[in-house]
Amino acid sequence: MSLNKFKIKGLTDAQVIEAREKYGQNKVFYKKTNQFLKGLFIIVTEPMTILLFVASTIYFVSGKTSDGIFLASAIILIAVISSYQKARSRNALDKLKDFTKPKCKVIRNGVVIKIKTEKLVLGDSLLVEEGDAIAADGIIVHSNDFSVNESILTGESMAVTKDKSKKENTIFQGTMVASGLAIATISAIGCATSLGKIGASLQEIKEEKTPLELQINNFVKKMTIAGALVFFIVWAINYFNSRLLFDSLLKALTLAMSVLPEEIPIAFATFMALGAWRMMENGIIVKQMKTVETLGSATVICVDKTGTITENKMSLAKIFTLKSQKTTHIGNDLSADEKQLISISMWASEPVPFDPMEIALHDVYATEIEKDQRSQFKMVHEYPLSGKPPMMTHIFENKAGERIIAAKGGSEAILAISNISAKEKAAIEAAIQSLSTEGYRILAVGKALFKGDNFPEKQQEFLFEFIGLLAFYDPPKKNIKSVLQEFYKAGIKVKIITGDNAETTASIAKQIRFIGYEKCISGDALLQLSDEELQKQVGEIHLFTRMYPEAKLKIINALKANQEIVAMTGDGVNDGPALKAAHIGIAMGKKGTEIAKQAASLILINDDLAKMVAAVAAGRKIYANLKKAIQFIISIHIPIIFTVFIPLALGWIYPNIFSPIHIIFLELIMGPTCSIVYENEPIEKNAMSLKPRPFTNTFFSWKELSTSIIQGIVITIGTLFIYQFSVYQGFNEQVTRTMVFLVLVTANIFLTLINRSFYYSIFTTLQYKNNLVFLITGITIFITALLLTVQPLLDFCLFTKLNLQQVGLAIGAGIVSVLWYELVKIWKRNFKRA
Known part of the structure; x- marks a missing residue:
């Protein structure tokens, strides 16, 4: 909330309520999908649900009513668990979407406030500035140097200048402010706007699947x-041996159910959505789910200087006047020449300032100039910020016909069009060098004389008198040194890309211990390089100064051509193309323009680069935990598949050791483990000291799958060993089944604990803060104990009570079949780099 300087009161709270009741909210209403029915349809058509339904039907037809009821109940239970997981994901994403809804500034009760765009009402006084997306249609009542890009409506990319006194005095929803500032009275909202009328006829665009999601779906x-192939093979073998149709189908369905890894897609959706929600709670808004995948792979981060490395608190620290050729601290007594410099610089600023430097100039003018003439002069012409480096010119007149033509901008820009001698130029350049080396941001100021009203087309056509230099100081953020060290430790290169000059940027870079501050390249020099030279330079140089939008974009593309995974911070209109081109576009939440936020895939709410370190850590954690979950699913599915298939294929004494009922019990144990326990795992302590993960890596390559396959095979060996041991001891089928089931459950529990880290020991991971591990493990042990001790459950599952020796052997085999991986971890920690 802030006071406004526009003498516009806006609506009162009562008027806002009245307008909202009468005309509604600023929303475009599209046809919405019924999420419940959509979710129900997905669950019903899932392969596992279909298999369960078929198995349940066969049990009912065969007269095994209790088994049929159990499987029917299992369908409902799995549907509930699946719905719960999807609802968690959907709610997290809905909250994220609500949080990322665009905001706008309005004047209400005489005060400028920020609201969500949907809260706009008819008659509101909307304040828009450079880089804002216009939230509704309106009629301009005040403007400064205001132009709009209306390409979304007209297809024309050129900015259109608008003013209340011109025919073009209307702004439209969805268009972008190209320059300046305006206040408009809202004339249409929601579906009544020009864009709303077009948008209401459009169907919702389907979101594309990410590379990892495609890999998972493909797997x-x-x-x-x-599973389908194995189903037919097993059904054929059983039917050939028994000639019993339904019995053969049930046994084939058992194996088909064991093959399906239906937990993987659910785990993926849960991890991504909840990961994005957790990041939002930490001040990081993830707009695109694919960003979560990419974060852990970032190898380079390109950052702006102002507001990212520095605090963006511009204060006028020193001034240099050409006439006296001396530099003075603001706060000292100022001479007449120095006061003239302050005055001209204020006239070169917007009458109602919104830029931090212009606000500082107005404040210094009010403090240092005895006679405030701002109310006596009116701006009659202006030249917006343009050129390389940029400059701007304003022309003011009073009622007596006195005229002020004032310009400010980059020192090179003002020097190029000023009438100065070689000696004066040398003095100015020496002052620029001295101030820049101290880390000040430099602006030059000039004034011109011009008679008549036929002003030049370009501001550069005036002949300016060089007045002096303004030295602004924007101190580095207090935490920026430690933030840089975190990036370097994580193996991420940092590059500064700024519009400021080389000396100022190098000075700030040196203060914050930035690696590579000694060498830099300018935008002009960079644009002259060939593609091959550019790729080489962007690899070696870390400081890029006097950069233009096209130069920034070339840097990003060259880094991508070097196979780097690029993150890029930005806040301005001109950062849009580079933000969109980067793998991870990062907009600033506070000072970022709406254009930058729309182009970016991630927003730092408080403009704090330290949050980007947290984002990279979160990305690495989410990917690592998802990998653990998927590896767990694959590892535990392998022994289930082989335990069902091998006795049948090899004609062992008890060929059908498990039925669909046993597979469902195991599935219900596995599901919560992978998608609840692992999603809640904390980041491992070495995660941010490892090199970035290559983006081309996949869970489903041989390298990634080998550990899971070996773990699964060893558990299979342990399970089948107990099977054969039981047969060798002369145990009956029920004892054998019970012991084999207990081996698998034990292996499941210990695999959960072992796979919490593929590097650190189980004794280390047991200290990780994740209460869900012990909750889910405790529930699993409790349910298993019930199944193996309560007689009705024993009868239902075709189990029997085991003696202590049999329990010990089964549990021991389950533990040993998993615990061996601790030896691999010891080898990794001692003989192999992590």
Whole structure:
């Protein structure tokens, strides 16, 4: 909330309520999908649900009513668990979408406030500035140097200048402010706006799947096909041996159910959505889910200087006047020449300032100039910020016909069009060098004389008198040194890309211990390089100064051509193309323009680069935990598949050791483990000291799958050993089944604990803060104990009570079949770099 300087009161709270009741909210209403029915349809059509339904039907037809009821109940239970997981993901994403809804500034009760765009009402006084997306249609009542890009409506990319006194005095929803500032009275909202009328007829665009999501879907599809093939093979073998149709189908369905890794897609959706929600709670808004995948792979981060490395608190610290050729601290007594410099610099600023430097100039003018003439002069012409480096010129007149033509901008820009001698130029350049080396941001100020009203087309056509230099100081953020060290420790290179000059940027870079501050390249020099030279330079140089939008974009593309995964911070209109081109576009939440936020895939709410370190850590954590979950799913599915298939294929004494009922029990144990326990795992302590993960890595390459496959095979060996041991001891089928089931449950529990880290020991991971591990493990042990001790449950599952020796052997085999991986971890920690 802030006071406004526009003498516009806006609506009162009572008028806002009245307008909202009468005309509604600023929303465009599209046809919405019923999420419940959509979710129900997805669950009903899932392969596992179909298999359960078929198995349940066969049990009912065969007269095994209790088994049929159990499987029907299992369908409902799995549907509830699946719905809960999806609801968690959907709610997290809905909250994220609500949080990322665009905001706008309005004047109400005489005060400028920020509200969500949907809260706008008819008659509101909307304040828009450079880089804002216009939230509704309105009629301009005040403007400064105001132009709008209306390409979304007209297809014309050129900015249109608008003013209340011109025919073009209307702004439209969805268009972008190209320059300046305006206040408009809202004339249409929601579906009544020009864009709303077009948008209401459009259907919702379908979101594209991310690369990892496609890989997961492809893997599950392949496993589904494999399950179908195995189903037919097993059904054929059983039917050939028994000639019993329904019995053969049930046994084939058992194996098909064991093959399907239906937990993987649910785990992926849960991890991504909840990960994004947790990041939002930490001050990081993730706009695109694919960003979560990419974060852990970032190898380079390109940052702006002003407001990212520095505090963006511009204060006028020193001034240099050409006439006296001396530099003075603000706060000292100022001479007449120095006061003239302050006055001209204020006239070169917007009458109602919104830029931090212009606000500082108005404040110094009010403090240092005895006679305030701002109310006596009116701006009659202006030249917006333009050129390389940029400059701007304002022309003011009073009623007596006195005229002020004032300009400010980059020192090179003002020097190029000023009438100065070689000696004066040398003095100015020496002052610029001295101030820049101290870390000040430099602006030059000039004034011109011009008779008549036929002003030049370009401001550069005036002949300016060089008045002096303004030295602004924007101190580095207090935490920026430690932030840089965190990036370097994580193996991420940092590059500064700024519009400021080389000396100022190098000075600030040196203060914050930035690696590579000694060498830099300018935008002009960079644009002259060939593609090959550019790729080499962007690899070696870390400081880029006097950069223009096209130069920034070339840097990003060259880094991408070097196979870097690029993160880029930005806040201005001109940062849009580079933000969009980067793998991870990062907009600033406070000082970022709406254009920058729309182009970015991630927003730092408080403009704090330290949050980007947290974002990279979160990305690495989410990916690592998802990898653990998927590896767990694959590892535990392998022994289930082989335990069902091998006795049948090899004609062992008890060929059908498990039925669909046993597989469902195991599925219900596995599901919560992978998608609840692992999602809640904290980041491992070495995660931010490892090199970035290559973006091309996939869970489903041989390298990634080998550990899971080996773990699964060893558990299979342990399970089948107990099977054969039981047969060798002469135990009956029920004892054998019970012991084999207990081996798998034990292996499941210990695999959960072992796979919490593929590097640190189980004794280290047991100290990790994740209460869900012990909750889920405790529930699993409790349910298993019930199944193996309560007689009705024993009868239902075709189990029997085991003696202590049998329990000990089964549990021991389950533990040993998993615990061996601790030896691999010891080898990794001692003989191999992490």
